[in-house]
Amino acid sequence: MNTKGNWMLILALSLISAPLVIMYGFQLIDSVSRPAPGGIIPQEWELTNWRFLWTSIDSARPSIWRVTFNTFVFASATALLVCAFSITAAYALSRLNFPARRFFLAGLIMLHAFPTITLIIAIFIVLQFLGLYDSLMGVILVKAALELPFGIWIMKGFYDSVPWEIEMAGVQDGASRFRVWRELILPQVKPGLSALLIFSFLAGWSEFILPLVLAPGADAQVLATYMNAVIADDTRPDYGLFKAIGMFYALPVIAVYLLFQKRLMNIYGGGTKG
């Protein structure tokens, strides 16, 4: 390994990522300090910016814990729904010969590339009609549906990499197709499944537009819309507070990435066995 070349590479990468690192750094520093007006050097350390954790920042707003709970429910319900449908639908697309299979495959690729936000008005009307407008349930269903093409496509890739012979052997050993899937095939795609679970959880956690449009009320608020509301309402902007809330919102994402990096990489590796 050429050490000089390595150092050049590291230097170049550092320069390019410096703006991002500086932004993240100040987000953290400013959330626990107070700079001089107009300056950037922290003057004194304090936790008042984090007051939203223990008091209500203004009377009309729901408690941050309630909102965090909503976000968690939203993200995990979405992830579970996406995974549940992906593992079955992807298996069917990968292995079963059913009418219009090609049509479904083509549709899947198209939906995967479709700018879903253009559907928002139609979705709004459908939810209104179903009585699910302004409820967490409604947003969960919509988010899960929009994430499904991606999930099915990824899982299909993992199923495709499982050798046919394993399935044939299982059938020959006397097991039903369902049992073969449950006991023999599903364990082979577990790395993909756990990556998809984490990935769709994060997608739900960071979703903003759907809750903003489809569940604007206080009851179904999630962290993204909560933060948006705090910023939009304030006549005298308190940037320290915004940064603290942003920090709080991003912490779980960072933690998940640090913990599950390897598994997430499985998705991009495209079906290698973990």
Add this chain to the structure above:
Amino acid sequence: MRIELQNFTKRFGDTTVIEDMSLSVASGEMIALLGPSGCGKSTTLFAISGIHRIDGGTLHFGDRDVTRLPPQDRPVGVVFQNYALYPHMSVADNIGFPLRVQNLKPAEIKRRVGEMAELVQIGNLLARKPQQLSGGQQQRVALARALVRKPDVLLLDEPLANLDAKLRLEMRSEIRRLQRETGITAILVTHDQIEAMSMCDRIALMKDGRIEQISTPGDMYERPASRYVAGFLGNPPISFLRAEANGQLTIGADNALPLPHGTAARGPITLGVRPEHFGPQHRGPSIAGQVSFIEPQGREDLIDVTLPCDQRLRAIVPAGHDIALGQPVNWQLDLSRVHLFDAEGARL
């Protein structure tokens, strides 16, 4: 258990892969489906196993019609080319899977898995995962899993193709031993003539979805039904000479042989000469040519002789000769062992 496949037809979409094929395998017999890739031998195997639907014809195991039975209900054990072991299960769980499907008691499963592991000599590996095994050991696990539910028929799809040469030799006799010990009827699919000849009671040689000849290895080697069969069996392979039959056999302008006994053929025919029936050590009519290639093999040498008409014969000559490249020779041919084929390739 006797296997009776009658008028079997298999289509994939609009292509007919196998048409009207019949095959019967006696109880306890081991038969090879031999042929080049794409000849339909694996398709036939998987039709018998139930994985491929049978589009026409019938299949009987003994007196029982199993033509429409799903693979789960057929008393068949299959060993796949890549073994298809379940990677997430231990060896014991792999072998026990067919029994767990039958909902047997854990104690019973454990006993039978143990028995089977002893039979294929992997009793000490039961706790391992398939990735931790060598190719030969994986093969043994696959055999144990195929045999554990005591099927009537054992099907082997190119079982030795993924093994290195030394292990292949070992597993060849091992599979034959297991087949004899269990007395199971077995069908082996292979493209390797040596595997087919050394392991099986009979060989069905296939070509383009048909059985070209079905016979014992010795008989098929001695009396090939067609030029195709003669060319497929034998290593080093048989040499073919174009000749003209007109009272005698004329090969080019310079060589002629008497017609073998009882042959009344006229016109263009093909001579098949195996390398072990041509050379200076034989008795019979002679053929003149020039040595064009010498390939030492240790115990014996393979020597190519090019005839004046530019056709080529191959001879096996015991080592220790003093034949040189380019030397003109006039060697003998064991005429009684020469095969004659007509223009269409059928045996005369």
